[in-house]
Amino acid sequence: MDWAKLDAALAGALAGSCDSDSRFVVFIHLAPGAEDAAGLEELGVEAGGDGAVRTATVSGPQIGALSDLSGIRLLRLSRRLRAAR
Amino acid sequence: MRYEKLSPGLAAAVQDFQGEGSVGLLGRHHALGLVSLAPGAKPPRLVVFLHTDHDADLDHLGSLGVELNEGGGGVRTGIVPLTSLDALSEDSAVHRIVPATRLRLLLDVAKGAVNVPAFRSRTGLSGKGVVVGVVDSGIEAGHDSFTGRVHRLWDQTLNGKGVPEGRYGLELKGSSLGQSRDDVGHGTHVAGIAAGADDTYEGVAPAAQLVVVKSDLLNAHVADGIRYVFRVAADLGLPAVVNLSLGGQDDSHDGTDSLSAVIDGAVGPGRIVCCAAGNEGNDNIHAQVRVRRGGTRTIGCAVAAGPGAAASLIGWYGGAEELAVAVVSPSNVQTPFQAVLTEGSPVRSHALAEGLVRVITPGPDAGNGDHGFLIQIEPAPAPAMLPAPAGRPLPGRRGAWRLRVKGITDANLDVWSVDAANAQLTGRAVADSMKVGAPGTATGAVTVASYTTKTTWEDFFGQPHQAGLELNDISDFSSEGPRRDGGRKPDLAAPGAMIVSALSVHAAVLPDFLIDGLHVLMAGTSMATPFVSGLVALLLERESSLGPEEVRQLLRSHCAVPGGEPGGWDPKWGFGLVNAWDL
Numbered sequence: 001m002d003w004a005k006l007d008a009a010l011a012g013a014l015a016g017s018c019d020s021d022s023r024f025v026v027f028i029h030l031a032p033g034a035e036d037a038a039g040l041e042e043l044g045v046e047a048g049g050d051g052a053v054r055t056a057t058v059s060g061p062q063i064g065a066l067s068d069l070s071g072i073r074l075l076r077l078s079r080r081l082r083a084a085r
Numbered sequence: 086m087r088y089e090k091l092s093p094g095l096a097a098a099v100q101d102f103q104g105e106g107s108v109g110l111l112g113r114h115h116a117l118g119l120v121s122l123a124p125g126a127k128p129p130r131l132v133v134f135l136h137t138d139h140d141a142d143l144d145h146l147g148s149l150g151v152e153l154n155e156g157g158g159g160v161r162t163g164i165v166p167l168t169s170l171d172a173l174s175e176d177s178a179v180h181r182i183v184p185a186t187r188l189r190l191l192l193d194v195a196k197g198a199v200n201v202p203a204f205r206s207r208t209g210l211s212g213k214g215v216v217v218g219v220v221d222s223g224i225e226a227g228h229d230s231f232t233g234r235v236h237r238l239w240d241q242t243l244n245g246k247g248v249p250e251g252r253y254g255l256e257l258k259g260s261s262l263g264q265s266r267d268d269v270g271h272g273t274h275v276a277g278i279a280a281g282a283d284d285t286y287e288g289v290a291p292a293a294q295l296v297v298v299k300s301d302l303l304n305a306h307v308a309d310g311i312r313y314v315f316r317v318a319a320d321l322g323l324p325a326v327v328n329l330s331l332g333g334q335d336d337s338h339d340g341t342d343s344l345s346a347v348i349d350g351a352v353g354p355g356r357i358v359c360c361a362a363g364n365e366g367n368d369n370i371h372a373q374v375r376v377r378r379g380g381t382r383t384i385g386c387a388v389a390a391g392p393g394a395a396a397s398l399i400g401w402y403g404g405a406e407e408l409a410v411a412v413v414s415p416s417n418v419q420t421p422f423q424a425v426l427t428e429g430s431p432v433r434s435h436a437l438a439e440g441l442v443r444v445i446t447p448g449p450d451a452g453n454g455d456h457g458f459l460i461q462i463e464p465a466p467a468p469a470m471l472p473a474p475a476g477r478p479l480p481g482r483r484g485a486w487r488l489r490v491k492g493i494t495d496a497n498l499d500v501w502s503v504d505a506a507n508a509q510l511t512g513r514a515v516a517d518s519m520k521v522g523a524p525g526t527a528t529g530a531v532t533v534a535s536y537t538t539k540t541t542w543e544d545f546f547g548q549p550h551q552a553g554l555e556l557n558d559i560s561d562f563s564s565e566g567p568r569r570d571g572g573r574k575p576d577l578a579a580p581g582a583m584i585v586s587a588l589s590v591h592a593a594v595l596p597d598f599l600i601d602g603l604h605v606l607m608a609g610t611s612m613a614t615p616f617v618s619g620l621v622a623l624l625l626e627r628e629s630s631l632g633p634e635e636v637r638q639l640l641r642s643h644c645a646v647p648g649g650e651p652g653g654w655d656p657k658w659g660f661g662l663v664n665a666w667d668l
Contacts (some may be wrong), residue, residue, distance in 0.1 A: 003430055008399070008459035009335065015432035016443065016461075025305045027343035029452065046467050048251040053346045054306040055251065061137040074451040076343045078305035081331040081524075083222065083271045084361035085609035 002067040010077035014060055025078035028054040034071030087174040091182050102167055136181035183406045195580030198538045201289055204665040212290025212622040216325035217280045218314030220307055221272030223299030225589035226262035230281035237317050240265040240299040241306050265299050270592025274607050275330045277587030281614035286604055288583050289619025308347040315356050324355030324625040328618040329524055330611035332363040334370055335503045336523040337401050338569040341453040345527035352633040359618040360530040361610035362575040363564035365520040368505035374516035376492035384488045384500055385511030388464055391571030396508035400416035400500045404454040407493035412460060414439045415485045422491050440464040462486055499569055503539025518656055520564035529633045532574045535560035535613040536662050537540040542596045545599045552583055561608055565656040575659035576637055577644045619651040643668050
């Protein structure tokens with residue numbers, strides 16, 4: 001696990017998760033030159049979107065594996081927004 | 086039946102009712118104060134004005150099912166079964182029966198306040214040939230305001246094979262649109278403001294096509310929704326504006342968060358995103374301190390009680406600066422100071438008597454190079470003998486937590502409470518600034534503050550109400566900028582209080598805000614944002630290749646802060662209230 005690539009919320013979510021089956025919705029920021037997202041499929045990660053920022057639902061072990069990929073720059077936990085009313 | 090005592094519209098409705106029953110009234114929701122047309126329910130009832138003899142004794146009308154409100158004089162208000170109109174009209178004390186006058190056309194008031202009707206009249210623009218995307222709680226696609234104009238709906242909450250932008254949820258169109266319900270009503274209301282086609286409460290761009298995403302509101306899925314709308318619009322060969330009446334505070338407040346990055350990458354010629362500034366203007370969710378090397382500063386935090394009322398505090402400071410952070414419990418127990426942790430997990434947990442505290446201090450963020458930390462406080466349950474009101478900060482010392490920071494170098498720190506309902510900041514460090522969170526901070530978005538065009542109204546039952554807002558002023562709940570990096574957000578202000586728009590039949594609504602069977606009153610930057618999205622749809626109809634910077638410049642050049650310098654920017658108003666007169 002390359003903790004330096006995880007934002008604080010994702011690091012906290014991993015630490016607070018007791019269930020190995022937990023899944024996390026994340027943003028995957030790809031490194032410059034790695035926008036083809038090579039390596040994600042090999043890890044079983046089905047990412048949505050295109051360009052430098054993708055979205056995916058992943059497991060804890062997949063987060064560890066993703067963070068070790070050179071083509072991954074940053075992993076951030078998805079947050080729930082609220083209606084602005 | 087003494088038809089001459091009935092208003093013309095009511096007389097026609099009675100004839101339709103006599104000929105066809107309740108079905109004959111279905112198209113008259115707009116014109117009559119009908120309480121209910123539900124099959125099998127009581128006979129349809131009307132909210133009416135009764136013009137009577139002055140101070141007439143009308144107690145006998147109770148036998149007809151007539152419910153009169155308090156108050157005498159020559160004009161009474163009440164609820165009348167439609168089946169009793171005949172007998173009521175024959176009563177010698179009753180001179181005239183008129184369906185209750187409904188709330189004034191607040192959306193029309195709002196539009197007029199910024200000259201949208203004049204703009205549309207002059208230009209003939211209606212949003213035709215433009216997609217308005219609404220990523221929200223869904224839409225009541227069967228509402229009269231949207232008939233035949235919801236082109237696609239991606240319900241992210243239903244089981245299905247998803248869409249190319251995300252393999253989850255279910256895409257709907259045509260007759261299948263009804264499978265998705267807007268149980269909240271927010272998205273339906275928002276869509277009505279931007280693009281509702283309604284005889285009374287018309288939206289800003291009533292001829293636009295709608296592409297709707299019912300989202301679970303995870304910001305990653307909102308990002309997928311934005312991409313979905315733009316892809317569907319591109320398939321149609323149409324420009325699009327996406328409305329995001331959503332927000333949060335759990336980000337760096339500088340436009341470098343992930344959702345903002347997606348927005349910045351998705352917008353372009355003919356692809357515009359409008360975002361709400363947020364409604365935290367009255368909340369103490371931001372604090373700002375300058376910490377000297379070796380010095381300490383403290384920020385108070387009132388944490389709510391109740392199940393699930395965990396507090397999350399995020400802090401951001403420069404990448405070249407260094408701080409250590411600690412948490413002090415209400416009984417003055419302090420966690421160790423924790424500096425940035427770059428080896429292994431940056432998470433440390435502390436089980437205190439008054440709750441679990443988690444301190445997370447990673448190295449510089451790869452997105453902006455700054456340091457961000459996160460504090461999570463899960464208060465222990467209150468003692469059984471001292472129950473605390475759920476959802477409120479605890480009185481006295483209980484609930485009074487503190488964040489303590491120590492400067493390893495000089496540092497400028499900004500702290501936010503992620504959820505004002507669970508925790509608000511206290512003390513001298515509290516600052517009414519930088520409360521516009523993502524996605525309102527996105528550089529490529531048009532970010533909208535709320536302006537108040539109406540403060541009083543009558544509900545469907547004739548009860549008067551008043552909102553605690555200043556009329557014709559910026560709404561005090563509207564969140565202040567700028568961004569943490571000094572970026573000017575919000576961009577502009579538009580009418581957001583109090584606004585009437587489409588009602589989802591599946592949503593629970595407080596009676597005070599119910600206008601009739603098809604409309605409801607809401608307020609917030611959520612309502613101001615679709616106002617601007619509708620305006621953008623009109624601009625895209627006129628020039629489909631407008632890009633986000635052109636749209637922002639065009640709108641800004643038609644804004645003004647009352648009493649401010651021309652072209653000036655204000656943290657609350659942005660560049661001011663938009664004026665569509667000569668857009």
